[in-house]
Amino acid sequence: MVSAHYEHFPHGADIGVRGIADSKAEAFAQAALALTALVTDPAGVASRTKVLLECSAPSDLLLLNDWLNRLIYEMAVRRMLFGRYEVAIDDGRLRAEAWGEPVDRDRHAPAVEPKGATLTELKVGQRDDGGWVAQCIVDV
């Protein structure tokens, strides 16, 4: 059993997001939390509004890229931050609930604005211990 968590990893100009969990869907959810954590502490984002999201792609790699870019888009146009994600993946189709609230510049003190999830260091796969890893570099 792999404990679900997220982490950041370095890149020359920007920063990497990585989700680790015992299922692919939860690794995608953790990668999304890592994305939020680039901006602010996800624990400080209240779950006031639920946004339903869907995307599909021909490969796990492109699905992760699409998922994170969809979140970046929703964060930008809704002026929101998300602190909780519930993700299901079935046959290349991702359905998710993202919970969050409008950006509060004083309380969230947003550090950076993600521009886009890139194809650099893009990986989705299982480790030897069975844990799923979902990661890429985000341009900020």
Place this chain on the structure above:
Amino acid sequence: MDTNGLKQIGDTEWQVPKSGAMRVPGVIFADAALINDMDNKVLEQLRNVAGLPGIVEAAYAMPDAHWGYGFPIGGVAAFDPDEGGVISAGGVGFDISCGVRTLLTGLKRADIEPVKKSLADSLFRNIPAGVGSTGKISLDETEMDAMLEGGAHWALAQGYGGTEDLERIEERGKVAGARPDAVSTYAKKRQHDEMGTLGSGNHYLEVQEVTRIHDAVAAASFGLRLGDVVVSIHCGSRGLGHQIGTEFLREMAVAAPDFGLVLPDLELACAPLRSELGQRYLGAMRAATNCAYANRQIVTHLTRRVLEHFFPGGRFDLLFDVSHNTCKEEWHAVGGKRRLLFVHRKGATRAFGVGHSDLPAAFAAVGQPVIIGGSMGTSSAILAGNPQPERAFASACHGAGRAMSRHAAARRWRGRQVVDQLAERGIVIKSPSSRGVAEEAPGAYKDTDAVVDAAHRAGLARKVARLEPIVCIKG
């Protein structure tokens, strides 16, 4: 970087010989210290770029080069459509036409010091910056398309600036061939409330002092004198550009096999210039370029309003506006023949030389102003394009370049500590985020002076003036 296998030419140029799939050699402009500090990824990415179809002459890396996406940041490569040349969304980057402009103020440091803190507060209040900020303008679909076609000309028609500004922007503020129809609804929606915003990350508005003049003739032509105060604005095409980059990168990556392209790195995603996809990206990218010109024009207007409040009757003329994430259609002499090429500059600045036909008359005798941004606390620089022959398709560096990842910088410094240390040096920092300040700490960047020196000695552009920060507004 491991320089084994590279051929050193002089003290600021390293040739990467053709090997493997490389169609042309690579060239890295850097002194021994700068190349020693560069990531090996720069070399790997430069070799990959040198293998793209239709590349001409060489793949170049500027002295501030660092690990990027497909292309190194600080990368320059030109492609010939007649030879199957490609256009790459990764070679332009997510922040299309991100750039810097500098305003002259006619003020001296002594004018600024008494009002420094309130000026900083006012700029911070009036220039929308950072996550969640919105501009004061919302564009409907018709206005959005007019902006994407008109660039700075559109902004002027809305009352943001005067016609004299246009002469001081690349392509006189409006790139031809923009195609608003090639820009997705998503990209336009993302830009809906973002006109006239600074953004975040390494974007900034800085009040600076000219602390050194290297080239008196060029400085005089640019209107720069020792002790002058200038204002520099670093931002780009905002959400619209980011969304265009995101969408076309994916589409080009998926379509690559259809074009017979084998990509050693997905981020090198590209399409032949003479393909429907290549042409559609070109049109969308040019629309984003016009968006960046319009955006910087609006931010300039907001800045001028603040300056006019503090210094009534002042003139705040635009020195010049450069973009450093671009692909531009330009004529260049290659092997004695003039060829129309598509020059990608990813984190690199165009540096047209003396007498270039596209330069405004004011700069014909001295070359194009090349604005090199620093980081808060570090110096910035103004250079000038060199006389012929041009180097690296008339390109120069764009900034100091990161020496340390954001991750490492946030671990090493606290934002408050950075702000306090800079305050001791008389520099006022305004930012909504302490961690954002730590990630952008001056120590996280290379020494701007070293990068600029290397560009000067390599003949890419020549040093004109050095600028030091007084006030820095970060997003």
